[in-house]
Amino acid sequence: MMNIIIRRSSSTISRLNLAAFACSSFETITTTLPKQYHGYYPSTSQPDLLSGNCIISLLHRARGFHAKSGPLDFSASLPSRAGFAAIEDYEEASPSKVGNDDGLEIAKLDISPEIISALAKKGITKLFPIQRAVLVPAMQGRDMIGRARTGTGKTLAFGIPIMDKIIKFNAKHGRGRNPLALVLAPTRELARQVEKEFSESAPGLDTICVYGGTPISSQMRQLDYGVDVAVGTPGRIIDLLNRGALNLSEVQFVVLDEADQMLQVGFQEDVEKILERLPQSRQSLMFSATMPSWIRKLTQNYLKDPVTIDLVGDSDQKLAEGISLYSIASDMHGKASVIGPLITEHARGGKCIVFTQTKRDADRLAYAMARNYRCEALHGDISQSQRERTLASFRDGSFNVLVATDVAARGLDIPNVDLIIHYELPNNSEIFVHRSGRTGRAGKKGSAILIYTQDQTRAVRVIEREVGCKFTELPRIATEGGASRDMLGDMGGGGRFGFTGGMRDRRSGDSGFGHSSGQGHPGFGRSGGYSDSFGRPGQDRRPSSGRFGSFGGPGTGKSQGGNFGGSGFSRSGGFGDFSSSDRSGGFGSGRSSGFGDNLPSRNNGGFGNSRTSQSAVFGDKTNDDQNPGRASRAY
Numbered sequence: 001m002m003n004i005i006i007r008r009s010s011s012t013i014s015r016l017n018l019a020a021f022a023c024s025s026f027e028t029i030t031t032t033l034p035k036q037y038h039g040y041y042p043s044t045s046q047p048d049l050l051s052g053n054c055i056i057s058l059l060h061r062a063r064g065f066h067a068k069s070g071p072l073d074f075s076a077s078l079p080s081r082a083g084f085a086a087i088e089d090y091e092e093a094s095p096s097k098v099g100n101d102d103g104l105e106i107a108k109l110d111i112s113p114e115i116i117s118a119l120a121k122k123g124i125t126k127l128f129p130i131q132r133a134v135l136v137p138a139m140q141g142r143d144m145i146g147r148a149r150t151g152t153g154k155t156l157a158f159g160i161p162i163m164d165k166i167i168k169f170n171a172k173h174g175r176g177r178n179p180l181a182l183v184l185a186p187t188r189e190l191a192r193q194v195e196k197e198f199s200e201s202a203p204g205l206d207t208i209c210v211y212g213g214t215p216i217s218s219q220m221r222q223l224d225y226g227v228d229v230a231v232g233t234p235g236r237i238i239d240l241l242n243r244g245a246l247n248l249s250e251v252q253f254v255v256l257d258e259a260d261q262m263l264q265v266g267f268q269e270d271v272e273k274i275l276e277r278l279p280q281s282r283q284s285l286m287f288s289a290t291m292p293s294w295i296r297k298l299t300q301n302y303l304k305d306p307v308t309i310d311l312v313g314d315s316d317q318k319l320a321e322g323i324s325l326y327s328i329a330s331d332m333h334g335k336a337s338v339i340g341p342l343i344t345e346h347a348r349g350g351k352c353i354v355f356t357q358t359k360r361d362a363d364r365l366a367y368a369m370a371r372n373y374r375c376e377a378l379h380g381d382i383s384q385s386q387r388e389r390t391l392a393s394f395r396d397g398s399f400n401v402l403v404a405t406d407v408a409a410r411g412l413d414i415p416n417v418d419l420i421i422h423y424e425l426p427n428n429s430e431i432f433v434h435r436s437g438r439t440g441r442a443g444k445k446g447s448a449i450l451i452y453t454q455d456q457t458r459a460v461r462v463i464e465r466e467v468g469c470k471f472t473e474l475p476r477i478a479t480e481g482g483a484s485r486d487m488l489g490d491m492g493g494g495g496r497f498g499f500t501g502g503m504r505d506r507r508s509g510d511s512g513f514g515h516s517s518g519q520g521h522p523g524f525g526r527s528g529g530y531s532d533s534f535g536r537p538g539q540d541r542r543p544s545s546g547r548f549g550s551f552g553g554p555g556t557g558k559s560q561g562g563n564f565g566g567s568g569f570s571r572s573g574g575f576g577d578f579s580s581s582d583r584s585g586g587f588g589s590g591r592s593s594g595f596g597d598n599l600p601s602r603n604n605g606g607f608g609n610s611r612t613s614q615s616a617v618f619g620d621k622t623n624d625d626q627n628p629g630r631a632s633r634a635y
């Protein structure tokens with residue numbers, strides 16, 4: 001069979017005018033808007049391409065939006081505060097007058113019919129609040145910071161305006177070869193999901209997803225053919241830039257999805273490298289469900305006169321509506337044993353994601369649980385093809401318990417996840433929000449359960465305070481006679497996971513026990529915890545047998561702070577994040593870490609410290625094709 005590749009025309013000059021085109025759409029709005037809008041929508045001298053009808057309907061939307069005090073059909077349980085509490089800049093410029101609900105009907109908006117019908121096919125006919133709030137300023141060409149709770153439709157909030165502008169621009173100026181929009185995401189899975197949302201919502205646009213762990217040559221070919229929208233992880237994007245395969249000179253829209261993650265140490269540098277390659281005149285959009293104050297300040301470095309659209313607000317609870325929160329105390333050795341009863345009780349036959357802190361723990365727990373559940377592990381040391389298979393099988397219900405590191409914490413939209421179990425405390429409250437937010441999406445209900453040990457009680461209170469939530473305490477589940485040891489300890493005949501090491505990649509290939517290294521190495525375990533964010537003195541930093549000891553059997557379990565789950569709030573230290581042992585070789589692959597978070601964290605902190613977590617540590621920060629050993633594979 002012969003493949004014919006027809007290159008698209010490169011209408012660079014006209015495409016470079018897209019920004020002007022985008023802004024020009026609002027020229028007429030300036031003249032039509034009531035006084036209070038003037039100055040908010042800058043006038044341009046470019047001709048306008050939106051119809052008068054559109055402008056009127058936009059006005060209605062703006063009015064309706066600000067007048068709206070109710071749930072906007074999104075979820076009957078949404079209190080008005082949840083949707084519209086803190087629409088900062090936007091609100092200032094808006095009238096308090098009531099409009100009508102027409103703006104919610106996507107079919108009534110003047111957006112491309114292609115998008116309207118594609119969304120309708122997906123059952124999307126009305127805008128969610130964040131989409132509604134973003135539409136006007138995004139169409140206007142404003143830079144923006146957008147925050148809305150997990151699962152409330154942020155992808156389409158930035159996606160619809162971008163797709164619409166590109167479709168209209170292409171219709172007028174022809175299609176070009178280089179991307180007009182670039183979306184950066186922290187993980188491969190999220191990048192794929194976002195690209196899918198674009199391609200499904202605007203099938204006529206050429207989209208590409210570029211990420212590591214997959215052959216670069218096919219991505220290069222596709223880029224050569226021409227794309228409108230490129231979505232990807234920073235490492236692969238930089239790789240493609242370095243090879244001259246990706247030309248970002250025509251990009252007019254750039255999105256940082258999960259912006260607070262993307263601007264953390266480890267990612268930030270790569271993101272900056274990419275941003276440097278973009279034209280100065282562009283529209284930059286940053287979205288996340290969490291925007292700690294330090295990130296808000298930082299974003300100002302990358303945005304021009306941004307509008308902030310914040311549907312969460314500082315005082316509100318940060319978690320999505322519809323998520324019931326529970327906590328359950330357990331001793332260290334009983335943790336694994338309580339998972340079964342929790343799933344039986346709370347997953348209601350749906351899917352469950354169990355979050356661990358480390359790749360190895362995800363492997364071990366999944367391995368142990370596989371006796372009783374259809375269960376798989378997902379983390380950054382698993383090959384990309386296996387990651388994709390695992391996620392696809394989880395999505396389609398082939399198995400229903402996913403044991404994952406925080407690689408799955410952000411952004412993933414998987415249907416029918418009814419239960420999240422925090423097997424170990426997350427590093428900070430933002431991660432808690434994202435992990436928990438894998439359930440209760442798009443107005444659905446779900447449960448999140450935090451398993452904690454006695455010495456983590458204070459950390460639990462910190463989560464409550466920072467997230468603005470209250471856990472319902474579940475009664476302790478008796479784990480007689482070290483049931484968890486039975487469950488986990490004999491995975492390797494006791495010693496297998498004991499502190500004496502012996503960790504081998506029994507499962508050859510992708511998802512085995514990881515390419516972890518240095519098991520049993522001093523400092524490998526939790527004992528690495530530095531001072532935590534609760535003002536407690538630092539954890540013992542002495543080398544210890546670490547977590548594995550306690551996991552594998554009682555004899556080793558009392559290593560200094562080395563227990564499974566430990567006091568995991570110490571971002572920098574927990575799990576020996578960047579302890580030397582991670583890189584100390586040990587068994588297996590030349591890859592760093594296995595266990596973990598081997599990048600130095602910017603700060604200690606975790607809870608209470610807004611400069612959160614263990615920095616980049618998602619799977620794709622780096623050019624992982626060229627330099628697989630580079631740090632960042634912690635998840």
Ligand SMILES: Nc1ncnc2c1ncn2[C@@H]1O[C@H](COP(=O)(O)OP(=O)(O)OP(=O)(O)O)[C@@H](O)[C@H]1O
Pocket residue numbers: 123124125126127128131148149150151152153154155156288289410411412413437441442
């Ligand atoms: N207007 C809409 N009507 C119905 N469903 C929608 C609408 N907008 C988005 N959705 C669906 O809602 C789900 C969540 O959307 P999305 O993944 O964009 O949420 P998010 O806010 O980005 O979440 P997170 O913060 O976890 O990344 C998706 O399945 C998406 O298809």
